[in-house]
Amino acid sequence: MNVTKSLIIGWLFTGLLSCHSASQLDIRTEVDSRVVELMSKMTLKEKVGQMTQLTIGSMSNKKVKRHFGLPITLDTAKVRRYIVEYGIGSVLNTGRFAHTKEQWNELIGYFQKLALEDTKNGIPILYGIDAIHGTNYTVGATLYPQQVGLAATWNPSLVEELAELTAYETRASGIPWTFSPVLDLGIDPRWPRIWEGFGEDPYLTAQMGLAMQSGFQGDDISDSSRVAACIKHFIGYSNPRSGKDRTPAWIPERMMRELFIPPFKEAINQGATSIMINSGEVNGIPVHANYDILTKLLKKELNFSGLVVTDWYDIYNLVERHHVAVDRKEATKMAINAGIDMAMVPNDIEFADCLTALVNEGEVPMSRIDDAVRKILKLKFDLGLFDSPLTDFKNYPDFGSDKHIAKAKEGALESIVLLKNDNDILPLSKRQKVLVCGPNSDNMRVLNGGWSYTWQGQMTDQFAKEKLTILEAIQGKVGHDNVLFEKGVAYSKGKYWKDEIVDMKALESAAMNVDVVVACIGENTYTEKQGDLDDLVLSVNQKELVKLLSTTGKPIVLVINEGRPRIIRDEVKLSDAVIDVLLPGNEGGEALADILYGDANPSGKLPFTYPSYTNDLIPYFYKYSEASPHADGSEYNDPFIKSQWPFGFGLSYTKFKYSNLKIDKEEYGANDVISVSVDVENIGDRGGKEVVQLYSSDLVASVTPSVKRLRKFEKLYLNEGESKTVFFELPIKDLAFVDRNYQKLIEKGDFKITVADQSTSFNVSETLVVEKLQDWRL
Structure with a gap:
């Protein structure tokens, strides 16, 4: 299907709601009035249609297989049936892989034209996409x-x-x-x-x-x-x-x-x-069918008044995965009555037929339908879709611009975490000869992870071929003559979650002819069920790669490229430096090269506890008893918490010194605010960024407290020799915990504040209920 540009341009409205210059209250009143007026004109079928979200793939011509670089081919009869006859409210997804912005505008423009011109009430489509690390389903x-x-x-x-x-x-x-x-x-x-x-x-x-x-x-x-x-x-x-x-x-x-x-x-x-x-179940009840969570907690207790949408196929999953409904009709009844407003169906129109029948049979009240549709229409009005149903890509000159790319690189630079740097092996000298190896060394796919151009990210190397892999970035930094390349281990093309040995002998030979080895290991792309693991330990082949490199006696810089912390304790011991790049995106190769050669100073800090053993998957806010030996006189004093690196950890090429941690007094009431200050000095030989992290510890509580909890943080840049005083305001109420009666409580007693190697203690003089007990239970 081709829609002419002139047809689309006719729907590129530029006007906004006339009340945008008025107060937010006036805007809210006008939107509410327009929603009420529109709903008064709608039939049950139209309302149920608004609650229905289909994937664009359900409207494609299945006989025409979409190939790389080509737009999706729509089945126009299906599109008309879903949009005109049923009046569906939303469309999502990509139809296999990314579109250009021009293709997106043509597709969505076609949907909007049908919705606004060929339906009685002219309600625009709400298009949704998983733009989770940039607009990752748009080419360029x-x-x-x-x-x-x-x-x-x-x-x-x-x-x-x-x-x-x-x-x-x-x-x-x-x-x-x-x-x-x-x-x-x-x-x-x-x-x-x-x-x-x-x-x-x-x-x-x-x-x-x-x-x-x-x-x-x-x-x-x-x-x-x-x-x-x-x-x-x-x-x-x-x-x-x-x-x-x-x-x-x-x-x-x-x-x-x-x-x-x-x-x-x-x-x-x-x-x-x-x-x-949540697609799953909590305590035996699927969340999509849980009235207590969706209505009592979310809508009433938390006062959420926005749109509640299912995840993919999850109403039907009440039948097929959870076995709490006998058929799709019963599943629809359970989910809508629990509090769902829009169903990501996503492949057929059966949901709409089931829901219409349920309302007519009195199994789903009309008030529930009206409540859901009101929220859907409100979001469409708030987005301005009734007045501007489609934006024009030509009005966005900075799309994919150098300015945006520079910001992406800045993000990548700050996301990379230096975890080990024995004898200051890093940064490397640009005069050194280096071997780059490992399955993640020459691969754009692994730098981005899943949800990149495709769901599992498997075509990233094609879409981002102009971007630099780690290998290419290092070659660009120091010249091809100074870089040898042998993968050693590569990911299997058939089963991309597995890897295989390529040529270990060539790898060993190459290592003998360089000054330093950069070994790039980790994971291939995945998300959702495709990423399930039977073992968190790094693969046998990658372990063998690092072990072989260690026998050459050459310094090893281990680059970990992963979406979750894999167990690498043996590989860490064999390496002189370890850098975790996580999933840095398209500019990650260049960012890493800058850090490896000292053109940038690493400043990332771990947002999770990095485990050392598969049976030691304990977050940093563990309880005191988890790290304390039993007081029975035994000689067993092996440390209980054996993380590879703690939460919040990350090294720099410079050093920071903390001093003079102060609070404004020693005793506080439950409604007081603690004024905290601490001095931070860069005592190294280059400028760098540091994350100042403030933790609190409740020393005794009626419910066992965590050893510490993060309460505040601030990232700052300090030049060589520069010192700054960092200030925090910490309300005592922020130290409250959920007690045995399920209410939030600040309890009198002794507390401690810690910033880096500095700590100070204080007392809270009174007990106060911050949030009262709910009259219902989750």
Whole structure:
């Protein structure tokens, strides 16, 4: 199907809501009035249609196989049936792989033309996409580090800026809605989607999530350079007992309230416009069918008034995976009555037929339908889609620009974490001869991870062929004559999650002819179920590669390129330096080369605890008893916490000294605010960035406290010899915990604040309930 450009241009409206210059209250009143007026004209079928979201693949011509670089071929009869006859409210996805911005505009323009011209009420389509590290489904867009890499920057201002650039390029593609950010806690490194989130800590996740959401949405999502964000996945998705994707989680309510809810609560309070639901089950109940979580917790307790959308196929999964519904009709009833507003169906129209029948039979109340449709229409009005249903890519001159690419490289530079640097082997001299090897050495795919041009990222090398791999970036830095290359181990083309030995003899021979070896190991791309692991230990072949290199006696710089921490304790021992680049995006190769050769100073810090053993997967906020021997007189004093590197760890090419940690008094009331100051000095020989991290410790509590919790942080740059005093304001209420009655409590007693090697103690003089007990249980 081809839609002429002239046809599309006719739908490139430039007007915005006439009330944009008025107060936000006036805007809200006008939008509400327009929603009410429109709903009064809608039939049940039209309302149910608005609650239906289909993938663009369901509208494609299945007989025409889409090839690389070619646009999707639509089945126009299907498109008309779904949009005109059923009035579906939303379309998502790409139809196999990325489009150009011109193709996106043509496709979405065609959908909008049908929706606005050929339906009774002219309701525009809400198009959604997983723009999670840049507009990663648009050819030529700027790709940034994945969320785990952004978390490693510990720089919310930078994250907000990168999200703003992502929104700009997403709107250039004609798309107003992104399924991002992920606010799931990455507390289990076995879970394959850990790299899609901001690490293991709820405070760090909340701060980064707020920054990303703010960058996406700005102050006004109808702005043609902003998009609606969709926070996900509510809730408890990231803590399955098996460590595998979409498998059951068992999470006590105290743990849920203490750790998992806070990032979502912060995002909701800041103005989250939509939220996606956890595909799995929590405590035996699928979240998509859990009225207590979706309505009582999310909508009533947390006061979320935005759009609640399912994840992929998850209403039908109530039948096929969870076995709590006998058929799709019963599953639809359960999910809609639980609180779902829009179903990511995504492949057929059966959901709409089932829901219409359920309303007519009295099984789903009309009030539930109206509530859902009101939120869908409100989001469309807020986005300005009724007045400007499609943005024109020609109005976005900075799409994929050098300015955006420079910011992507800045993000990559700050996301890279230096974990070991014995004898200051790094930075390398540009005069040294270097061997670059390993499966991740000459591969753009691994630098980006999943959700890159395709779902699993398998075509990134084709889409990003002009970008530099690690090998190419090093060659560009020091010249081809100074670089030897032997992969040694490569990823299998058939089973991309496996690797195979290529030529170890050639690798050994090459290593004997260089001054230093840069071994690039880690993971290939994956996401969701495709990333499930049976073993967190690095592959046998990659272990053999490092072991062989160590026998040559040449210094080894180990570059880890991964979406989650793989067990590498043996390889760390054999290496002189270790750098974790995580998933830095298209500019990651150049960023790493800059750091390797000292043109940039690493400043990333781990957003998770890096485990050393597969049975020691413990986040940093463990309990005192987990690190204390039994007081029975035994001689067993082996340390219980054996992490490879702790949460928040990361080295620099310079050194920072902390001193003079001070608080304004020794005793505080429950409503007081602690004023904290600490001096930080760069005592090294070059400028660098440092993340100042403030932790609190509750020394005695009625519910066992964690040894410490992150409460504040700030990233700052210090020149050589420069010193600054860093100030924090810490409300005592921020130290509250969820007690045995499930209420949030600040309890009187002794506390400690720690910043680096500095600590000080204080007392809280009174007990105060910060949030009262709910009259219901999760």
